[in-house]
Amino acid sequence: MKSDEPSLARLMAMAQQGDRLAYHTLLMECRVWLKRYFARRVAPNHLEDLVQETLLALHRKLATYDPSRAFLPWLAAIARYRWVDQLRRVYRTSEIELEDEFIGSSDEPAIVARISLERLFAQLPSAQAQAIELVKIEGLSVAEASRACGQSESLIKVNIHRGLKKLTAMIERA
Amino acid sequence: MSRDSNSLITELVGGLKPVRPLRLSGGLSFALAGLGVTLAAVALLFGFRADVLAGNFDPVFLLATGLFFLLGLAASATVIVMSRPHVGSDHSGWRWAAAMAALLPIAAIITGLKRGPAAMSAAGAGHGLDCLIAGSALGLLVAAALVWWLRRGAPTSPERAGLLTGIAAGSFGIFAFSFHCQYNDIVHIGLWHGLAVAVSAGLGRLFVPRLIRW
Numbered sequence: 001m002k003s004d005e006p007s008l009a010r011l012m013a014m015a016q017q018g019d020r021l022a023y024h025t026l027l028m029e030c031r032v033w034l035k036r037y038f039a040r041r042v043a044p045n046h047l048e049d050l051v052q053e054t055l056l057a058l059h060r061k062l063a064t065y066d067p068s069r070a071f072l073p074w075l076a077a078i079a080r081y082r083w084v085d086q087l088r089r090v091y092r093t094s095e096i097e098l099e100d101e102f103i104g105s106s107d108e109p110a111i112v113a114r115i116s117l118e119r120l121f122a123q124l125p126s127a128q129a130q131a132i133e134l135v136k137i138e139g140l141s142v143a144e145a146s147r148a149c150g151q152s153e154s155l156i157k158v159n160i161h162r163g164l165k166k167l168t169a170m171i172e173r174a
Numbered sequence: 175m176s177r178d179s180n181s182l183i184t185e186l187v188g189g190l191k192p193v194r195p196l197r198l199s200g201g202l203s204f205a206l207a208g209l210g211v212t213l214a215a216v217a218l219l220f221g222f223r224a225d226v227l228a229g230n231f232d233p234v235f236l237l238a239t240g241l242f243f244l245l246g247l248a249a250s251a252t253v254i255v256m257s258r259p260h261v262g263s264d265h266s267g268w269r270w271a272a273a274m275a276a277l278l279p280i281a282a283i284i285t286g287l288k289r290g291p292a293a294m295s296a297a298g299a300g301h302g303l304d305c306l307i308a309g310s311a312l313g314l315l316v317a318a319a320l321v322w323w324l325r326r327g328a329p330t331s332p333e334r335a336g337l338l339t340g341i342a343a344g345s346f347g348i349f350a351f352s353f354h355c356q357y358n359d360i361v362h363i364g365l366w367h368g369l370a371v372a373v374s375a376g377l378g379r380l381f382v383p384r385l386i387r388w
Binding site for chain 1: 179182183186187188189190191192193194195196257258259260261262263265326327328330331332333334388
């Protein structure tokens with residue numbers, strides 16, 4: 001099954017009616033889609049966790065999908081929510097390189113580009129985006145991030161706080 | 175979370191049960207049923223105004239209750255729509271209803287300033303406080319209905335959903351209490367009835383998000 005929007009929407013509508021085969025196919029397709037979706041904005045060692053958390057959220061919130069509307073914008077909203085939630089959790093990782101295999105498919109359909117994390121992230125002021133990227137995505141400490149970008153440590157903290165707040169408010173904005 | 179995603183998917187598929195998609199009409203009916211019960215509570219506990227029962231409506235009463243009802247409806251509808259996430263959705267329509275309802279306190283302030291200190295007598299303030307407390311408290315049922323709906327849904331902005339739940343609850347609460355409140359004075363309605371909405375909005379913004387995070 002090709003994971004295009006109409007097929008996914010149809011599978012989801014069938015899953016809402018209790019079709020387990022359709023649901024299994026849908027979840028497998030969603031797993032692939034989510035890995036690609038998150039890859040640019042999540043450290044590799046957190047990618048699998050985030051994908052699983054999003055699949056779990058999809059399962060719990062199955063009834064919130066409206067079968068008369070497109071599926072991917074619904075999945076993207078859930079994915080963005082889980083992503084911002086993960087950014088809130090402070091973590092530090094030694095592994096900061098993002099996996100190239102998931103990055104940069106230039107033939108993305110327009111709808112995927114419109115619901116991408118890049119588009120959401122691009123709406124942040126650059127100082128806030130930089131602070132979140134360095135500390136929450138690349139896993140630097142506040143002090144390291146401060147040295148890397150020239151913002152003071154307190155400004156880094158303020159920018160992370162404000163940036164995450166802004167991301168939460170903009171999750172459904174295309 | 176450290177298990178293999180294949181086993182997670184198998185587990186989720188095994189636990190699949192048919193679900194009925196959340197509908198705007200279902201949520202709205204639920205909120206309006208809450209408003210209906212609230213109106214019945216006002217009739218039973220406080221009694222309706224004699225002029226309303228007689229079918230004589232004061233124009234200020236009609237305008238104010240109409241604006242509060244529309245604000246409650248717009249905020250409720252937005253809350254219900256917010257329970258179904260979708261990138262590209264715009265949840266800002268309620269602001270127009272809020273702007274129109276804000277004309278009431280603005281008119282109250284302008285009128286109050288012209289009247290001077292007499293506009294805010296101690297007796298008037300006492301009655302105003304009754305409206306503020308009753309209007310906010312009467313919104314609790316609608317608030318509970320909307321919170322329950324949001325918990326079934328997946329609001330991606332719990333803070334905004336909380337604020338709107340408060341606005342909807344306060345607007346419907348004071349709308350219902352207006353059928354008892356004897357005052358047609360724009361200063362009383364604009365300030366005290368408007369304050370009931372503002373207080374509910376603040377309480378909603380403060381307490382609802384922690385109840386609806388997912």
